[in-house]
Amino acid sequence: MQRNTELLVSTRRTIVHYHRIVKEIGSHYGLIQIEADIIGFLENNPGKDTASDIVDLRGFSKGNVSNGVEHLVQKGFVVRVNDEIDHRIIHLKLTEQAAPLIKQIKEATRHYYEELFDGFSEDEIRLYTKMTDRILKNSERIEERGDGLE
Numbered sequence: 001m002q003r004n005t006e007l008l009v010s011t012r013r014t015i016v017h018y019h020r021i022v023k024e025i026g027s028h029y030g031l032i033q034i035e036a037d038i039i040g041f042l043e044n045n046p047g048k049d050t051a052s053d054i055v056d057l058r059g060f061s062k063g064n065v066s067n068g069v070e071h072l073v074q075k076g077f078v079v080r081v082n083d084e085i086d087h088r089i090i091h092l093k094l095t096e097q098a099a100p101l102i103k104q105i106k107e108a109t110r111h112y113y114e115e116l117f118d119g120f121s122e123d124e125i126r127l128y129t130k131m132t133d134r135i136l137k138n139s140e141r142i143e144e145r146g147d148g149l150e
Contacts, residue, residue, distance in 0.1 A: 014116065021108045029101050030075065034060065034068040036105075039077060042094050043102050049091045077101070 019033065026036025041054055048057060051065050060068075069092060072078040077098040083089035094102065117125055 017112065018109065021112060022105055025101065025104045025108060028104075029077075031072075031077075031101075032068075034064050035072050035075075035077075036101075038065065038068050038072060038092075039094065039098055039101060040105055042078070042092055043098075043105070049093065050089060051092065 019037070022036045022040050023033045026033070026039070029036075031039070037058065037060070038054060041058060042049055045053070045057070048054075051062070051069055054060060054065050055062050069078060069080075073080060075097075077095055079093050079095055081091045081093050083091060117128075120128070
């Protein structure tokens with residue numbers, strides 16, 4: 001059980017620190033946390049560019065995402081684009097105005113991960129990535145199954 005707790009704590013710390021990075025950089029552009037997170041999400045998840053994608057994959061509330069997107073549109077960081085086939089679907093696209101913010105987030109994130117994996121060999125990083133991918137797939141399978149107790 002101790003190992004499980006350590007895994008959860010380390011994962012949570014990594015996420016919390018990433019959010020701090022994004023929040024700090026976003027604040028320099030007049031953005032609140034959810035707005036900066038939406039920009040980071042859109043940059044890091046090509047093809048996952050609807051408000052529903054953000055809600056589903058990040059676990060944010062619909063209301064927070066809706067308000068965040070609206071503010072980003074008003075501030076010029078995001079535009080809404082109707083889907084060519086299904087006009088009920090609205091894609092969110094980053095504008096050129098978001099480029100400096102994205103560049104800073106990427107640089108800060110790169111630096112953070114360099115520090116996080118300091119002392120790891122390339123083989124160890126590849127193994128970690130492979131194991132993390134397997135854990136994610138197993139987690140998705142459990143979630144699809146339902147309660148996770150079967």
